[in-house]
Amino acid sequence: MLVWERPEPPDRPVPAPLSRERIVGAAIRLADADGLAAVSLRKVAAALDVGPMRLYGYIATKEELLDLMVDAVYAEIRPAGDGWREVLRSLAETTRQAVHQHEWLADLIGGRPQLGPHALARGEAVVAAMAGVDVDTVMPVVDAVNAYVIGAVRREITEQRAERATGMDQRQWQAAFGPYLERAFATGRFPALSAVIHDGAHLDADQTFRMGLDFLLDGIHAHISS
Structure with a gap:
């Protein structure tokens, strides 16, 4: 039992x-x-x-x-909102918040589905919000959002652990490796990467997470609406 x-x-x-x-x-x-x-x-x-x-x-x-x-x-993860897009966004954001509140959770999610009562209630709230979406599409959509969140938060937690282990935050690490990258870019072998590093926007973790989530939700919307 x-x-x-x-x-x-x-x-x-x-x-x-x-x-x-x-x-x-x-x-x-x-x-x-x-x-x-x-x-x-x-x-x-x-x-x-x-x-x-x-x-x-x-x-x-x-x-x-x-x-x-x-x-x-999982009792702390209560997706809510009007319509599937708001609920999926809430699922992503509340899951991320829970992982940052309980860092160890990053090591335990992402495998086989959790089947406890709170996990099932979380899943029920998400799937219920997708009423009207083709039944064969529901789980791939939810899995895509979960995969994005798990990958994003594991990267963020790994960065936090690296800061503690090395004593350098991300800016200090970038400054330490900056001269090496400048020498590498000066060879002319990496022009596309050099342009992005020098000219692209440097977003923080919150901005990166939300922008990536928007990309994903836009793609889901386009697929469902087609």
Whole structure:
């Protein structure tokens, strides 16, 4: 029986009462503070001041715990709006916000679909907004938006981690490698790339994300309307 459907142990009088909600909340706090490496059943039990064996009545494996953590964060992703375009934009933006709030989420999304109750509610809101769109088009559209968001936020999180690891933010990194690029461009071998770097707009992460999302939504609109 999947963890979503498996009953919790009955309540009993103990010094530290437990529930899946409390266990998942403690695990999320550990991950938010120190990443997924900080999450284990032993560490979660210590944070709750209980013995590790007590957790096994609620969660059988660490994989189940991670699934529950992801689904708990999906409760924060509530796509809303009038019409499919607004809802898809809301899906993208609220997913991005959730990943930046819980950086570890970037490492757990993008594989097989999440099937917890909050993930299903998120999916229901998105698909319901696409009523009237050809049924064979709905999931490829949603998958395209999810793929864009996952790729974008993973790139952003990777940049944040690189800043912490190197002690250089993006501008400092660019300044450090600027002389090398100037020498490379001076060879004349990369004229198109040189023109874009020198003359193109340099957008921040928010602008880049929203512009790319607009491109994607425009393409979806053109396809649906054709």
